[in-house]
Amino acid sequence: MVKMYNRESKRVAIGGIVTLLSTLSLYMSSILPTNRLFFFALSTFFLASIVIEINTKFAILVYISSALLSFIMIPNKTIVLPYIIFFGYYAIIKSIIERINMLLIEILIKLFLFNLSIYIEYTIFSKVLLGDIMFKLPAWILFILIQLAFIIYDYSFSICIYFYRTKIRTRTKK
Template sequence: MKVGNITKGGLFVAITVVFLYIASVIPTNKLSLLTLASVIIPISVITTSISNSFIVYLAASITSLMVINKTIALSYVIFFGLYGFIKHYTEKINNLFLEITLKFIFFNLCFFILYTFYKTFFIKQIPLKIPFIFVTLAVQAIFLIFDYVLTLIISYFYNRLKNKGLF
């Protein structure tokens, strides 16, 4: 590994953990901060490499599990941290239908795992005033918005970094 990649990786881990920590202590904007934390992996892929980015993900995941609220840390470990890799590989396919299908499969799997985990260990009875199917559909719509916003943020950083010659 190059020294520059190790340095950038350490910085990316620190930024991710800061976003996750802030998400765990403030009462609002958790999804926004988790989205910002999930942007770090694609930026790491752009500026370093996939292998370095995976080390960033592992280090941020381990650190967050040790020092941050478990619900936020698990959300990052199971979905928000990994999604950058899923997005990277699925968008290389260049088949929009297949890309979206694979992203939804990954998201639904993560949603099921997180829902089951939280219901089992944290909240024994999740009070729902509307049927679960409507919650699932709403969460999937939010996922589409999340994916689109993530694409916009990644494009913005990519263009900024490219124009400054930082990679």
């Protein structure tokens, strides 16, 4: 019985720490705009550690708590939207999709979800918050560049997860 409480206490503590770190990284993205994408990716990596160390269901709770806390604490709500719409849950979705174990289908599903989130963000920002958004590049070039950026992001994220599992996790489990 004592071990059960210790395990549950450990999960809650780790969840609280990851919620704090995710919220802090989003706050940093609001005050350091040149590193915004780095801090979004960092917040995703923190959630990946919950998926790896605990489970997907608990990671969903941590994602929700991080999103709510960030929405309450960060004055610039436009910073929180990309986290809520894509970056926050991507580690969870990635772990579920990669269980399919068919690379082409995995990539297509991830690209579909990414493009859906881009569409939602674009709609929110252009129709509700900012008005018409003008781009210097033609739409088709921008579309291709965004797809390439996502594929690079996904691959880099996979490398970070591999590094976490093989280097960091093995050292902390000893």
